[in-house]
Amino acid sequence: MNQQHFRKKTDLLWKNLTASIDQINRKESDIVLRSEEILMKTDAAIRSLKDLLRQYRFLDWSDEIFFFRNIKPKFIAIYIYYSKVLAIESSRPHADPPTLKTYYENERTSLLYFYNEHKEFISYYRRKAAYLDKKYFIRFKFDFKLKLSPEFYSYDESFSTSHDHIVAQIIANDFLNQYLTDQLSTPEEVRNVISQTPKLEWTAPKVALIELLFALYQTKCFNGGHTDLAEVFRWAENSLNVNLGNYHKTLGEIRLRKSDQTKFLSLLQKNLSQFLDDMNR
Known part of the structure; x- marks a missing residue:
């Protein structure tokens, strides 16, 4: 499989996944049921992505970096995001608005731990820096002087680099932060905005x-x-x-x-x- 064919295959896989997610979100109103179905679709897509990688040999280190910095993380980010939404919503208390607001605020505050723990790499990633990409996004070349994820040892080394999972977490947590911010808009505020518009x-x-x-x-x-x-x-x-x-x-x-x-x-x-x-x- 050449590079062009490989990229087309991964692009099509991503397009099909996002189309499936859109259909699920349109037909189902319960966020818990939606998240469960989306997680199954995403898991299947990630398995397909992994199979595609087994059939492909990277042309050079820049080709490998592109895959682990840009392609794989967006698939994993979807899985992380809906896993967290499912956990949050399935454990949400049946309570009054102030209690629910506190619940969502606590969930959003917990995101700060991740941002603080990885602030140096997050800054590197958001600035689109590239000078450490060979250390962060090449397989089998882990630099243990770098800060690594605690889950690192459970990764499939043929399908992972030291930091591609952290990129996925950044993307997922950005989505989750927006989701929690939306949930913190009280019904009264929403009604006021609607009535004035x-x-x-x-x-x-x-x-x-x-x-x-x-x-x-x-x-x-x-x-x-x-x-x-x-x-x-x-x-x-x-x-x-x-x-x-x-x-x-x-x-x-x-x-x-x-x-x-x-x-x-x-x-x-x-x-x-x-x-x-x-x-x-």
Whole structure:
């Protein structure tokens, strides 16, 4: 298997996993049941990813670093995130709002331990530094002078480096922090916001909104880029009272346009430019 084929296989595996997660989140309202089903799907995807790696030989160290810094961690992050959500929600007390608020605040505070424990590496990762990548993301070359995860000895050394799991934890904990922040919004606050906001409904073609949302997502306009695509679309559907259906399929149709693939974005730019020109006259 060559590099191009390997990358296509892993990209397709990721695309199928995120599509499955989106479908599960749409059809099931109970977060515990959703998390359990998503964990099963994610476990299967990770096993498939591992099988793909067995069939592939990295071209060089940069190829290996790319896999363990960028590809594998996003799969593992999904598993970690939903495992933690499942643990939190299945143990959530049936209590009054103040007690629940304290419960979620304690869960969010516990994330600080991880951030403090790995603050040097987190800074390295978030700054997109690369000078230690050969130590962090190459297999069989563990530097025990570096700070390693306590679970390190249980890792499959053919499928792990010293720090790819920590990258996955960073991604997962960023998602979890946002989840807990959302849970800490009390019903009273939510009702006040809704009551003060006029109801808006999307009346342009659905394909136009899908084009716009994909563009915003790719530009990391939501939560600093730390959010799922499915969450962006659920937010839009709920906020604008519209059902966007199979938006992955619609994106494929947009990609196949023979001229002006992003015609709605082009229309937006044209209309805004015209408006600004008219103001200057």
